[in-house]
Amino acid sequence: xxxxxxxxxxxxxxxxxxxxxxxxxxxxxxxxxxxxxxxxxxxxxxxxxxxxxxxxxxxxxxxxxxxxxxxxxxxxxxxxxxxxxxxxxxxxxxxxxxxxxxxxxxxxxxxxxxxxxxxxxxxxxxxxxxxxxxxxx
Numbered sequence: 408x409x410x411x412x413x414x415x416x417x418x419x420x421x422x423x424x425x426x427x428x429x430x431x432x433x434x435x436x437x438x439x440x441x442x443x444x445x446x447x448x449x450x451x452x453x454x455x456x457x458x459x460x461x462x463x464x465x466x467x468x469x470x471x472x473x474x475x476x477x478x479x480x481x482x483x484x485x486x487x488x489x490x491x492x493x494x495x496x497x498x499x500x501x502x503x504x505x506x507x508x509x510x511x512x513x514x515x516x517x518x519x520x521x522x523x524x525x526x527x528x529x530x531x532x533x534x535x536x537x538x539x540x541x542x543x544x
Contacts, residue, residue, distance in 0.1 A: 427450070430465070432531075437451065437468060438451055438465070443458050449506050469501070470526055472501070475499040477521070479493070496510055511542040528540060
């Protein structure tokens with residue numbers, strides 16, 4: 408599967424991290440780790456931003472984390488006009504990279520709290536596009 412299946416709108420079909428979409432389709436949320444210096448990245452990177460190595464591997468993101476911050480969008484850019492309102496947040500897993508994503512539609516805005524335990528799951532849209540979302544743990 409190519410990267411054109413990622414997200415609500417994908418602007419590129421070819422990338423060295425296209426395997427990310429295949430892993431999402433398998434139900435996995437993975438980041439990349441540099442084989443030389445051990446730096447971890449999410450979203451996945453093709454090359455290490457720390458030591459510039461091209462030797463990257465995949466690792467499983469932790470299953471649970473804590474919501475570090477969030478916001479609710481009332482407006483959306485072109486192509487996403489039907490989406491608002493929606494909430495987005497940053498998940499802190501303790502060690503390693505943090506993750507930014509939308510919160511699942513079944514998480515009510517009034518229930519969202521900084522510090523709440525959350526997990527991240529793959530999401531398949533009705534049009535076949537694939538992404539990921541934050542949900543209550």
